[in-house]
Amino acid sequence: MAGSLVFRNHRLGLPEHRFLLRVIVRSGIGEHSYCPRNFVERREGAPTHQDALDEMDAFFDAAIADLLHRTGVAPGDVDVLVVNVCMFSPGPSLASRIVRRFGMREDVAAYNLSGMGCSAGLVSLDLARNALRARPASVIALVVSTESIAPHWYTGTDRSMMLGNCLFRCGGSAALLTNDPSLGRRAKMALHHLVRANIAADDEAHASAQKRDDGSGRAGISLSKDLPKAAARALTLNLRRLAPRVLPVTELARFAVRNLCKNLVLSRGHAKKTHVAAANKINFKAGVEHFCIHPGGTAVIEGVKASLDLDAYDVEPARMTLHRWGNTSASSLWYVLSYMEAKGRLKRGDRVLMLTFGSGFKCNSCVWEVKGCMADKGAWAECVDEYPPETMANPYMEKYSWLNDVQGDALLL
Amino acid sequence: MSSAAQLKRLKPVYQCVVNNFLLVLAVPLAVAGVVSLARVGPEELLAKLQALRPVHVFLAVFLPAAAATLYLMMRPRAVYLVDYACFRTKASGRVPFGTFLEHAKLVTFIEGASIDERSVRFMTRLLERSGLGEETCLPPAHHYIPPFRNLEASREEVELVIFSAIDDLLAKTGVKPEAVDFLVVNCSLFAPVPSFADMIIHRYGMRSDVRNVHLSGMGCSAGLVSVGLARNFLQTAPRGSTALVVSTETITPNYYVGKERAMLLPNCLFRMGGAAALLSTSPAKARFRLSRVVRTLTGAQDGAYRCVYQEEDEEGHRGINLNKDLMTIAGDALKANITAIGPLVLPASEQLLFALSFIARRVFGSKGIKPYLPDFRMAFEHFCIHAGGRAVIDELQKSLNLSDEHVEASRMALHRFGNTSSSSLWYELAYIEAKGRMRKGDRVWMIGFGSGFKCNSAAWECIEPARDAQGPWAECISRYPVDIPDVLKH
Numbered sequence: 001m002a003g004s005l006v007f008r009n010h011r012l013g014l015p016e017h018r019f020l021l022r023v024i025v026r027s028g029i030g031e032h033s034y035c036p037r038n039f040v041e042r043r044e045g046a047p048t049h050q051d052a053l054d055e056m057d058a059f060f061d062a063a064i065a066d067l068l069h070r071t072g073v074a075p076g077d078v079d080v081l082v083v084n085v086c087m088f089s090p091g092p093s094l095a096s097r098i099v100r101r102f103g104m105r106e107d108v109a110a111y112n113l114s115g116m117g118c119s120a121g122l123v124s125l126d127l128a129r130n131a132l133r134a135r136p137a138s139v140i141a142l143v144v145s146t147e148s149i150a151p152h153w154y155t156g157t158d159r160s161m162m163l164g165n166c167l168f169r170c171g172g173s174a175a176l177l178t179n180d181p182s183l184g185r186r187a188k189m190a191l192h193h194l195v196r197a198n199i200a201a202d203d204e205a206h207a208s209a210q211k212r213d214d215g216s217g218r219a220g221i222s223l224s225k226d227l228p229k230a231a232a233r234a235l236t237l238n239l240r241r242l243a244p245r246v247l248p249v250t251e252l253a254r255f256a257v258r259n260l261c262k263n264l265v266l267s268r269g270h271a272k273k274t275h276v277a278a279a280n281k282i283n284f285k286a287g288v289e290h291f292c293i294h295p296g297g298t299a300v301i302e303g304v305k306a307s308l309d310l311d312a313y314d315v316e317p318a319r320m321t322l323h324r325w326g327n328t329s330a331s332s333l334w335y336v337l338s339y340m341e342a343k344g345r346l347k348r349g350d351r352v353l354m355l356t357f358g359s360g361f362k363c364n365s366c367v368w369e370v371k372g373c374m375a376d377k378g379a380w381a382e383c384v385d386e387y388p389p390e391t392m393a394n395p396y397m398e399k400y401s402w403l404n405d406v407q408g409d410a411l412l413l
Numbered sequence: 414m415s416s417a418a419q420l421k422r423l424k425p426v427y428q429c430v431v432n433n434f435l436l437v438l439a440v441p442l443a444v445a446g447v448v449s450l451a452r453v454g455p456e457e458l459l460a461k462l463q464a465l466r467p468v469h470v471f472l473a474v475f476l477p478a479a480a481a482t483l484y485l486m487m488r489p490r491a492v493y494l495v496d497y498a499c500f501r502t503k504a505s506g507r508v509p510f511g512t513f514l515e516h517a518k519l520v521t522f523i524e525g526a527s528i529d530e531r532s533v534r535f536m537t538r539l540l541e542r543s544g545l546g547e548e549t550c551l552p553p554a555h556h557y558i559p560p561f562r563n564l565e566a567s568r569e570e571v572e573l574v575i576f577s578a579i580d581d582l583l584a585k586t587g588v589k590p591e592a593v594d595f596l597v598v599n600c601s602l603f604a605p606v607p608s609f610a611d612m613i614i615h616r617y618g619m620r621s622d623v624r625n626v627h628l629s630g631m632g633c634s635a636g637l638v639s640v641g642l643a644r645n646f647l648q649t650a651p652r653g654s655t656a657l658v659v660s661t662e663t664i665t666p667n668y669y670v671g672k673e674r675a676m677l678l679p680n681c682l683f684r685m686g687g688a689a690a691l692l693s694t695s696p697a698k699a700r701f702r703l704s705r706v707v708r709t710l711t712g713a714q715d716g717a718y719r720c721v722y723q724e725e726d727e728e729g730h731r732g733i734n735l736n737k738d739l740m741t742i743a744g745d746a747l748k749a750n751i752t753a754i755g756p757l758v759l760p761a762s763e764q765l766l767f768a769l770s771f772i773a774r775r776v777f778g779s780k781g782i783k784p785y786l787p788d789f790r791m792a793f794e795h796f797c798i799h800a801g802g803r804a805v806i807d808e809l810q811k812s813l814n815l816s817d818e819h820v821e822a823s824r825m826a827l828h829r830f831g832n833t834s835s836s837s838l839w840y841e842l843a844y845i846e847a848k849g850r851m852r853k854g855d856r857v858w859m860i861g862f863g864s865g866f867k868c869n870s871a872a873w874e875c876i877e878p879a880r881d882a883q884g885p886w887a888e889c890i891s892r893y894p895v896d897i898p899d900v901l902k903h
Contacts, residue, residue: 093630115608
């Protein structure tokens with residue numbers, strides 16, 4: 001379907017189509033990701049305010065109602081509501097919309113976050129955790145993350161902005177948090193550490209993911225070439241603060257000693273820098289069993305895999321989420337976690353590291369400890385058995401590879 | 414003497430007794446205790462003291478000390494306002510009625526705009542009765558024909574407003590940007606990527622571990638939501654942390670070019686403005702102490718949820734639809750908020766009267782007995798009511814039985830700056846201080862209303878009033894207050 005969507009944009013020339021084909025084939029996204037109704041109805045070029053609201057309503061009705069029903073928590077019991085949707089902020093806020101839809105109390109502390117990028121899920125978690133700590137009594141917080149895709153199909157020709165079309169897909173998550181000890185017995189996980197790093201002070205990092213006009217009046221999210229570098233820097237800053245809280249003293253000591261040796265060796269110029277540097281990476285597996293990496297794209301996942309020295313088993317949940325759901329922005333982490341749960345990987349006492357990146361540029365991370373039984377298949381119920389698939393080759397290559405063979409610059413469709 | 418006059422004379426006595434009830438009870442008991450001790454005699458007293466064992470003495474000293482320490486430790490940490498700064502509008506951005514209406518007339522000729530002559534006449538009538546003056550400001554993009562409503566122009570307005578407010582604030586307080594630990598920004602109708610919080614961190618080179626949040630879509634009362642959130646952060650953070658709260662509204666993308674009447678009202682009322690405030694848990698250099706933040710959200714009811722609603726009209730033009738029932742719904746939200754904040758701020762005498770009246774209405778039926786309206790003037794010296802519009806301020810003045818002087822700050826802020834949404838409360842506080850009316854110990858009540866429908870309150874206590882009239886009112890405070898006629902013919 002994405003193919004037909006792309007071809008409907010008559011402004012694109014042959015070089016743009018070839019570029020898109022390369023991006024889509026290498027994106028790691030499969031054929032089952034979701035788009036909003038107005039795309040299916042061929043109205044992606046002229047989205048209305050109501051389309052965006054309908055997309056949100058469809059998600060609220062499904063996810064939040066299901067969560068409240070499964071946990072047995074009534075909407076009137078929710079004390080804190082945090083909603084984050086990066087690219088859509090209507091008036092009244094989506095938080096108010098949820099309060100109305102589910103009939104929550106008058107004194108519910110609602111917060112609506114926007115513009116905070118793909119790592120807003122952890123920002124909301126931080127906010128909810130703070131709200132729980134600042135209140136004396138037992139509190140229930142509902143954290144809702146989703147993204148608005150309906151009004152944001154880019155119809156121009158700027159390449160940095162077309163990437164968004166290829167990556168972002170529909171999805172959302174809702175999580176219930178509490179500091180009530182009586183509910184704690186039924187809890188699945190406990191939140192231990194949360195670290196946020198924001199390098200917006202740097203010019204390049206700040207401009208690496210930006211919503212702007214493309215010069216011909218069309219707005220879109222522009223992802224610049226400096227994005228991987230900004231991500232790497234933010235990741236380093238974040239892990240530097242996270243590592244001492246998460247890793248055992250033995251691993252920290254080992255890393256410190258090796259670092260010292262490396263510096264001594266380098267100062268004497270005995271060995272090549274790259275060889276020594278590559279050998280000394282901190283081993284996060286000493287403190288964490290599972291890794292929930294934001295499936296921002298294959299490059300992000302591969303980058304984190306290389307930095308943290310992970311193997312294919314560790315990044316499989318992220319890769320499979322990217323394949324099945326695409327990049328659903330802030331909620332994608334929960335799909336990755338749900339994959340691990342559906343595959344039965346999460347045992348009591350295991351620790352899970354959630355790592356996200358987002359515009360700004362931010363890198364946020366948190367560590368959960370599994371407390372209860374986690375065997376719920378959730379969103380993966382119907383398809384987890386088909387994963388991992390035998391082949392990850394993108395069918396678009398076969399279907400559209402003729403684009404590479406066309407002569408000339410123009411394409412008449 | 415009539416019974417009403419008699420009751421009025423007795424009221425101060427009643428208030429004195431009830432508000433100092435513990436003292437009224439303790440004094441006779443203390444006197445009785447002293448008298449009985451005197452009767453006992455010095456020798457018997459000495460004998461009793463010698464009979465006391467060390468453990469009694471220890472417990473008598475230790476237990477109260479331990480209880481007091483525990484009580485002090487369990488209390489939530491106090492949060493202080495170090496200072497605040499509002500965006501100072503420039504005369505070049507001024508939009509007198511003549512300019513606004515001429516501009517609107519020319520917009521009717523633009524292709525794609527549905528606004529017509531009838532709409533312009535309607536807006537003229539609205540403006541004349543709105544309570545706005547001739548010095549309110551619109552962003553530069555709205556002075557063009559057609560008005561620019563794109564991303565770039567919106568970003569320029571944001572940068573102009575919030576950077577100048579934050580520059581003023583940092584200069585006033587002498588705080589370095591690297592010292593800020595939390596950053597909360599709220600802007601209802603514009604949420605770019607990267608967010609405002611990222612823009613501020615970028616511009617001022619803040620630390621990479623500053624915890625920041627951008628609240629969006631939360632309406633005109635979002636300023637108090639941000640203050641409440643900053644308070645939450647500060648109470649769970651190490652002592653001495655600072656939080657920067659920035660409230661603004663971006664007008665540029667929200668010029669409505671349709672002809673739906675309910676949606677033309679925001680064009681006439683919303684104006685450019687913004688404010689930045691620095692909060693901290695350290696009392697050093699603090700000017701106000703935040704005592705309460707109470708939030709009420711009545712969005713569970715359909716009518717309340719839809720009364721301020723952003724939507725597209727029949728021709729596809731997006732704007733904010735203000736329902737006719739806005740005043741009733743605001744009144745209900747206010748009642749709910751007062752019910753929540755009343756017990757926290759009112760003196761015991763008023764609460765008792767309110768409780769008695771409530772019980773009497775229940776027992777004897779609500780027809781015969783009017784509900785008792787607690788006198789909030791006993792709890793607060795100053796009132797900052799969101800300058801949402803003339804009708805809102807009038808309605809609140811009536812509901813809370815306030816004098817013209819109490820609501821003067823709100824009316825004058827509406828006249829001089831228009832409805833600047835979430836930052837209007839800070840402009841009103843600046844008015845009270847510029848007029849030299851703030852004294853140490855004065856209590857201020859900030860009431861915000863906004864889409865949702867929310868009614869949020871914050872109660873502040875002044876520690877140190879402003880030393881001079883610097884701020885958004887510096888150049889014009891001497892002209893205020895002005896008399897605002899019902900219909901301002903221009």
